[in-house]
Amino acid sequence: MLAEKSAKPQRSCVACRKVADKKQLLRFVLAPDGRVVVDYRQQLPGRGLYTCLSRQCLEQAVKKNGFRRISCSQHESIDLKQLYTQLQWALEQRISGLIRMARKSGQLVAGSNQVLDAIKGRTPISIIVVATDISENMGQKIERVACRHQVMFFRHFDKALLGHMIGKEERSVVAVINGALARSLMSELDRYELVREN
Ligand SMILES: [Zn+2]
Numbered sequence: 001m002l003a004e005k006s007a008k009p010q011r012s013c014v015a016c017r018k019v020a021d022k023k024q025l026l027r028f029v030l031a032p033d034g035r036v037v038v039d040y041r042q043q044l045p046g047r048g049l050y051t052c053l054s055r056q057c058l059e060q061a062v063k064k065n066g067f068r069r070i071s072c073s074q075h076e077s078i079d080l081k082q083l084y085t086q087l088q089w090a091l092e093q094r095i096s097g098l099i100r101m102a103r104k105s106g107q108l109v110a111g112s113n114q115v116l117d118a119i120k121g122r123t124p125i126s127i128i129v130v131a132t133d134i135s136e137n138m139g140q141k142i143e144r145v146a147c148r149h150q151v152m153f154f155r156h157f158d159k160a161l162l163g164h165m166i167g168k169e170e171r172s173v174v175a176v177i178n179g180a181l182a183r184s185l186m187s188e189l190d191r192y193e194l195v196r197e198n
Contacts, residue, residue: 015060025050042091126178134172
């Protein structure tokens with residue numbers, strides 16, 4: 001009975017058929033206009049279809065016409081690039097939300113010097129996100145410190161977007177203190193790494 005209670009809903013990937021917790025997979029639904037869209041939060045109504053969050057499975061699903069189960073049109077081709085764009089947008093929203101929550105709950109440090117001071121002062125930082133347009137010297141300095149203190153280091157978004165996420169002007173660095181929020185953020189940042197090249 002305990003096992004039943006803790007069992008999470010399972011779904012299988014249309015490309016590789018692997019069965020996993022549905023939250024680990026990506027959900028797609030058919031939008032009212034007939035397009036297949038990513039349902040990142042898994043909340044949209046309608047029949048869903050799942051894939052692993054991997055380039056390989058997404059590409060396979062498109063190639064093998066795996067979306068036909070939810071798509072009305074037999075011949076409509078699914079634009080992989082468009083799916084990546086949607087996914088990237090959804091992830092940016094999710095990451096912004098988590099960073100904003102971290103700020104509201106006092107788990108965020110922003111600004112290069114503040115982050116460096118926090119690490120040196122033994123604040124338990126677990127993630128650092130550095131803007132892609134930070135000065136080369138400062139970027140490298142923070143990366144070295146992060147490595148030495150075994151803090152996860154990501155280089156995503158530009159200064160304007162990082163600042164926007166926390167309701168400020170530009171910010172070149174933000175860091176999140178160890179905890180459940182940081183763990184969620186880390187898994188979303190890992191996912192972002194998989195899709196952002198497109
Ligand atoms: Zn798969």
